Structures are given as C-alpha cells and as structure tokens.
Amino acid sequence: MPANFLPPAPAQVLHPDGQVRFGKYAGAPSIIDWTSLAAAHRRGKLWQTLHHKHWHYVALATEEIFCGIAIVDVGWINTAFAYVFDRLAGKLIASYSQDGLPGLTATLNAHPAERASSAFRFLGKRIRFQHLPASGGYELQLQCGSFSINAMLDAKPAAASLLAVGEVLGGTVHATVKSAGMPLSGEVRVGSRSFNLQKGVGSYDHSNGFLARETGWRWASAHALDIGFNLQAGYFSSHENALWLDGQLISLGAAQFDFDPGQAMADWHIYTDDGLLDLHFHPEGFRAENKNLVIASSRYLQPIGVFSGWVRASLDAPKRQIEKLVGVTEDHFSKW
Template sequence: MERLIQADGQPQYGIFAAPPELINYRDFAFRSPMGRRLGALAKWRRFHQFQYFGLISEQLIGGCALANLSLAGIGFVYLFHPPSGRMIERQFKLPLGFGTRFSQRPDDGLCELRSGRNLLRLENFPSPKEKRLLVELDDGTRIDACFSEVEPVFQPMCISTPAAVNGWVYAQKVAGVRCSGEVRSPLGDFDLQRIDAFAHHDWSAGYMRPETHWNWACLSGLAAGQRVGLNLSCGVNETSYTENCYWLDGQLIKVDTVHFAFDRAQPLRPWRISSHDGQVSLEFEARGLHQERLNLGILASNFKQIFGQFHGVLRPPGREAVPIDNLWGFVEDQYVKW
C-alpha cells in the first residue's frame, strides 16, 4: 500500500500484511463531529504522532520515545540496571515542537529531538528493513541500538482503526526481535548483542481521541526455545480491530480483547493480564517505573511506564502452550488530553 489515505479522503482500515509507505494525513477529509469541513490549521492541531524504541535484557532495560503533539514536542529516555536497581532518565519538552522533526513514513524516515547538546533520534530504513535508536546526552550517555525485520523474517502488526466520531489511528508494532549495538552510560558500558538484548518498537500516528486512556503490555525474550514477543492494549486501537498479538519466532499470532487488572493508585503492585480467548494468562511483577505528569489545560498527560517481569502462559491455537518464566517487559497506564 502506497498511501493510507485514499482518493476519497478516507483512510483504509484493517490489519495489513505490510505497512503503508506514507501516512498522508494532509489528504484526510477532516470534518467536525457535526460534519463541518475542517481546514489546514485543525488538521495540524489534531494530528499527533509518536515513536518508541525499547530495550530488554537481564542486564539492561531501556526506553526512548518521541512525540509530536502539535503544540509541543516531547521526548524521554531512561536506562535501568536490574542487577543494581540503579536508573538514569531524562525528559524534554519543546514548545511547538521547535528542535524536532518527524517523518510520516513508518519504514523510511527519521524522527529526532535536539535540545542543547542532547539528541534523541529514531531512524527507519527500508532496505535492509531496520530500525535504529541513537541517543547522545550531555552527560556522555550514548545509546546506539538497532534491529532487523529481515533476518530472520518478522511480521509486524500494522493496523488502522477509526477513532471517536471523526478520527483514525495507524499503529505499527514490533516485539521479540534481537537487538545489537552498544550503550555507554553512568550505569556501565554494554554490548547489546553480548548481553542477549531484545527490542520492541511502536510507530503510531493519526487523529486520536481528544481525551483518551490506555493500558499496554509488551515483553520480549526466549521461552521454550523460541523468540517470543508480546503486544497487548486496552482502551485504544480497538474500534473494529485490535492490535493484540504475540510472536513466536517472528510469526504473528492474533489475540482477542484483553483485560488488565491492577491497582491504579499503587501501580508497582502485581498486574494480571488475560485475553478473552484464553490465549494469554500472565502476571507482572514490577521492578521500577518511568513516570511523567503534564497539565497545561489544553494539553495534559499522566503517564506511567512500569518495567518488570512476566510469568504465566501463552496458548497458541493448535500448538503446545508456551510457559513464560520471568521474562522482562513493560506495562503502561496512560491518560492523555490533546
């Protein structure tokens, strides 16, 4: 598919075997809930985009995100060292996105944030099909990590869904892929291939609900001799279709709707995550979290990304169950108004 928005100004909806080449949101026939045609200013104001790259291993956990919220450009990066419990993190908020740039090509583009001597960059390459994270901070921290969706072959989750009465969301998810590169930081120096690191990735954009909330879970690692990745959500991207799935050795297996049971006031207490079709039954034990709060009236966010370990079972149809034994990953509890 070359473009997500069709000639009639409407997006294509569904789960796709391959991503669109371009999220051509400027061609969207955007209308108010009462049917009034909206112009370029409204299209700019309501279009939001974010990209996330996560690192998972027993020696190092990391996450980096960039978000274009029209009125602000936002980025964060953190690293957590499980053996010692030490963590470093940085956050950046740039008015009107000055110092940022965002490509609307999920598999062929560059998104970055620059603030002083700090750089957060996410690059997507079409040939070979790779994703790369580059972080350079003014304290000397440097992350250079990448993964491939070609060798071995990997099937990403590519989904487009309606959102509220007049919007839509395109999301592209990857989990359960091996990661290479290096990290230099106050926590130590790490060769990502040597510590058997895995990666996951999220590329999302569209006209999302003006006020929304979601929970999300992701894990990556080895289980029962297979590369396992998991991507589950509740509250977003589930109008007509859902993004819920897991991967076994790169093969995507679809999952029905899921339920997250947890204590919002105490998010470091155990979480339970289960799917309606019985394929997923997991518990999550938290080991730490990255959190942010922002309240500017017209923009607000209460964001908690918690990292820890999963245990439980996956039950793929027609195959042996896959035990999940203390695999590292993430859960998320997010409220946002934009």
C-alpha cells in the same frame, strides 16, 4: 489460513478515493499519509492540526537493563524522553525528559519502517532513530550529557510488523505499526558504566493519527526473538492487540488489565477474551511522570518487569509457557 492470522499490509493506509483501509495487517505500509483523507473522517484544518498525534517509541531490553525512548509530536508542542532501568539494581540510573518547541525540536516523518526517520534536538541533547537502507535495519543514537546510546536493530531475522488501522472514540482515525523483536548490537553508556546490547532485543512503535482531546490507555508489550505481544485497552479498543509466535503474527481479542493504579509495584494480571493469552506481570521498578501545562496535562506510569504465564496460536493449539519475559506495562492519561 487460520482466522486469527493476518493478511499482508497495504502500501498505503488510504484507498485512492481517500477511504480508510481499516483492519489489522502483517507488515508495514510504505507511508502513513492522511493528506487525502475522505470527508467521512476528515475534519477542518485547525481541528486536524490540534488533534494530530504522532510518536515513535523504541524499547531495548537485555538481562541487565531496559531502555525506553520516545519522540512525540502533539501538534502544538513536542516532547521526548529516554531512560535506562538497571534490572539488577531495580532502579532508574539515567532519565531524560524535555518538552520542545513546535516545528523546531522534533521531526517525525510519515514512513513507519522503510525510510523511517525521527529526531529530537534541544540545547545540545539529541535523539535520532532511522532506517538504514543498506542493511534494512535501524539505528538509534542518543546523546544526553553522560547518558548515551548507540544501538543497531537488525530487522532481517524479525517476524512481520503489525499494522493496525482503526477509528478512535472522540477522534477520527489512527494507524500504528508495532515491530516484532529484533536482535540488538551496540552499547548504552551511563557515566562511567557501559552496557553491551549484544544478545538483547529491540522493538519499536510508530503511531500516527487524530486522537481525542482526552485520551487514556493501558498497554503491555514484551519481546523475545521467538515470541512477543502487544496489548492495549482504551482509546484504540483491541485494534492493535497481537501475538508474535515462532515467526507468525496472530490477532488477539480485547485485553483485560487487572491491576491497582495506586500501587506501582503490585502485580498485574493481563488476559485476552479470546482465550489465547493469560499473563501475570511482576514489576521490577517503574518510571512515572506527571505534567500539568495549564492547557494540557499528562499522567504516565510505566512499570518495567517480567511476564509469566501462557499464550497460544489458537484455541486448539497447545499452550506455550512464558517465564520471566522482560517488558513493560503502562497506565497513561493525556489531555492534549
């Protein structure tokens, strides 16, 4: 097996003695449970409560639209957002963002794949993402007034997910599961308009760990059924950098993000230092949100657009050209 191909994921992120199974793996664990975390990385109950961050993000992409949906629990508060970006018009046509009440409005269980279930409910608005045991796929339902989503993500033909488990500067440990691209079905409705998700591609991100009070990152993600990638630079180093290529999951090195933070619609150049990925990203539009809650703040910019360039499985493998693969980049800082 080539050195950058990944071993199968363990069922648990902890060894029986509470030590962490650090590394990158192909597949998802049955559960991400930090309850028996050993003393080397364990902190006091109050510290862990305040620093525990848990989120579920789902992306839906077609030739017409891109949707981003997230449920986030940061311990002392929770929040959710969802949007629809019309790729043909180059603008957001639906957007929902709501802070919730701790312990009441958001629920995220510790299962990142099989038995996964996340939900957000607030004043009649609701979002739910769940694993469907009968089909092995996932269902996403959203009802926010005249904005609704009823989507199915088919996991059967998808490549293995990525599991990354690592240390974080200023925090302790973190684990994330990033799915490969999955075929979509269903529809998105915005007012009187309906968008068919057939022939689209869906993916998700389930993350769970103890992060620093101040956390920042740059991120890029895009998926087709035969190719996809996840790249991050910031709080989690290169732990979650990976390439999906023709059913294989390949580890990538550190990612470099060359962009102008003050120009949301300017192109990005993104590449990895191992020579396996070199891409240019052209934004079609963006979603931005800045929050200041006195004791916390967030600065969020997520351009939506297309990636072009090349990837390869190893240095001696031929370069695979990528042309206009739809996805997102992100520049994010949180004080939470």
